[in-house]
Amino acid sequence: MRIDLNGQTIETQARTLADLLTEQGFESPCVATAVDGDFIARPLRSGTLLNDGVKVEVLSPMQGG
């Protein structure tokens, strides 16, 4: 399945958002996630199924003003 992860098109075997984070090597507690523009809270990641073409954002704490 092809999805959009942080603006890049990738091929993934992951079926859920939680699987995707593991597959892509994210440190799960350190990131926040959104799917198609909606926030997905940490407890809901394993129940969030990914569809072809879905847009996933995985964001981290960064510098800001």
Place this chain on the structure above:
Amino acid sequence: MFYGVDLTSRLMLGTAQYPSPQVLLEAIEASGAQVITVSLRREGAAGGAFRALLAKSRCRLLPNTAGCHTVREAVTTARMAREVFGTSWIKLEVIGHADTQQPDPFALVEAARVLCAEGFDVFPYTTEDLIVGEKLLEAGCKVLMPWGAPIGSGQGLRNLAGLRSMRAHFRDVPLVVDAGIGAPSQAAQAMELGFDAVLLNTAVAKAVDPVGMARAFGRAIQAGQEGFVAGLMPERDMASASTPVFGLAELA
């Protein structure tokens, strides 16, 4: 008081654009700031180092929604920030125009209403417009953050009369001048007007010596606040000699 939190330092410091994480850390220390702003981004190479730095700093975090142009983007970003930073504080920015970085007041009020209802402590980045301020308070905000000048411009308090009116109009609301401050004197001026805090980033981060500038801002803000508390003398149109005339010798 900012959402029930009393701050001894009235400087809120941004964490972006410093030459290195070490300089940032030293600048935070030197400034005496108890609140630092942070953001959420796709993780780059320096992400791990920044997390380590946040863990070292004893500051309260104020995550922002920088770069958001719509209610939806800002609300989603705020929700993500609350989870990852573990705070309900959010510096709400909904930018109306990329060139001016001017807030979109309509979207700002709408986003503030959504977030306040969800229990966020919203710090809205707004203009000095009094009606927008009132709408933000109605939406549930308990702090207002008018701009001094466009973000990163270093122009200082561009609408002094407007900011003065805002201070007079919202007597009991904590007001923070956010953005546009370029020099310590400008931050002191905001405090002398009776503002409760100043939020800045670029003026420190882009100084030749960010640590020295952070210290200078910390002191200027403290001086300005003490000056306000002590009560400034009223301005006069004409001179008024300070040395008494009584007892003046006749030497002519």
